[in-house]
Amino acid sequence: MSGNWRPPSSIDVARAAGVSQSAVSRAFTPGAKIAEATRAKVMAAAEALGYRPNLLPKILQTNRSGIVAVVVGGFYNPYFAMTLEAFSKALTAAGRQMLLVRVDSDRILDGVVDQLAGYRVDAVVSALALTSQEAADQLAKLRIPIVTLNSDLAGDWIRSVSSDNFAAGEAAARLLHERGGRRFGFVAGPADSPAQVAREAGFAHGLAALALPP
DNA sequence: TGCAAGCGCTCTTCCTGCAT
DNA sequence: ATGCAGGAAGAGCGCTTGCA
Numbered sequence: 001m002s003g004n005w006r007p008p009s010s011i012d013v014a015r016a017a018g019v020s021q022s023a024v025s026r027a028f029t030p031g032a033k034i035a036e037a038t039r040a041k042v043m044a045a046a047e048a049l050g051y052r053p054n055l056l057p058k059i060l061q062t063n064r065s066g067i068v069a070v071v072v073g074g075f076y077n078p079y080f081a082m083t084l085e086a087f088s089k090a091l092t093a094a095g096r097q098m099l100l101v102r103v104d105s106d107r108i109l110d111g112v113v114d115q116l117a118g119y120r121v122d123a124v125v126s127a128l129a130l131t132s133q134e135a136a137d138q139l140a141k142l143r144i145p146i147v148t149l150n151s152d153l154a155g156d157w158i159r160s161v162s163s164d165n166f167a168a169g170e171a172a173a174r175l176l177h178e179r180g181g182r183r184f185g186f187v188a189g190p191a192d193s194p195a196q197v198a199r200e201a202g203f204a205h206g207l208a209a210l211a212l213p214p
Numbered sequence: 215t216g217c218a219a220g221c222g223c224t225c226t227t228c229c230t231g232c233a234t
Numbered sequence: 235a236t237g238c239a240g241g242a243a244g245a246g247c248g249c250t251t252g253c254a
Contacts, residue, residue: 009248020216025250038215057221057249
């Protein structure tokens with residue numbers, strides 16, 4: 001294996017086919033005007049060399065990669081796997097590709113914003129929450145839309161699917177009380193999870209409203 | 215159909231200023 | 235005079251696209 005090896009470029013194909021590099025580009029561009037004979041020569045040369053167009057320069061020019069980053073915190077939850085499968089099918093059907101990014105945190109994706117910006121992804125989808133305004137601003141500056149869960153941050157480039165965790169906590173306290181419960185415990189989730197904090201606060205508030213000890 | 219500009223980034227080369 | 239560090243400038247990457 002030579003360290004200097006590189007895949008064939010459009011220039012290599014052009015040289016082999018006896019046409020210009022731009023003719024090769026047109027041959028691979030759907031709808032571009034090019035004589036059938038020229039296209040056939042280009043395709044034959046491309047086949048012989050094993051040429052496949054490099055998408056990176058296009059990303060360079062258009063600033064659009066066609067890639068949607070999906071950020072996950074782990075695969076321990078079967079719900080994530082099911083969601084991923086459905087999501088990747090939908091993306092493929094829409095002519096997009098999926099970049100799967102795993103972060104160490106189970107709840108917060110702020111730490112990978114730099115990385116995502118570097119890949120020039122078209123959008124970010126995550127079940128993790130975006131918690132810092134700084135990270136949100138960075139994505140907004142690059143005009144990268146993000147769809148996330150349970151983020152309080154708002155902006156033109158952020159869409160968040162949220163549940164009212166505080167109200168859910170209150171409702172849980174009320175329901176348990178209605179079913180005859182008199183002494184309550186709370187099995188808490190991770191302390192750095194905004195959803196967990198809101199649920200716990202809502203639960204405590206619900207108990208207080210019922211004049212019950214926490 | 216070909217030429218050439220331009221996209222954003224990295225790497226290399228060249229130049230300048232400073233310390234020894 | 236020499237060596238080093240830092241900054242500026244230019245080349246190169248592979249492709250698309252406007253124009254001739």
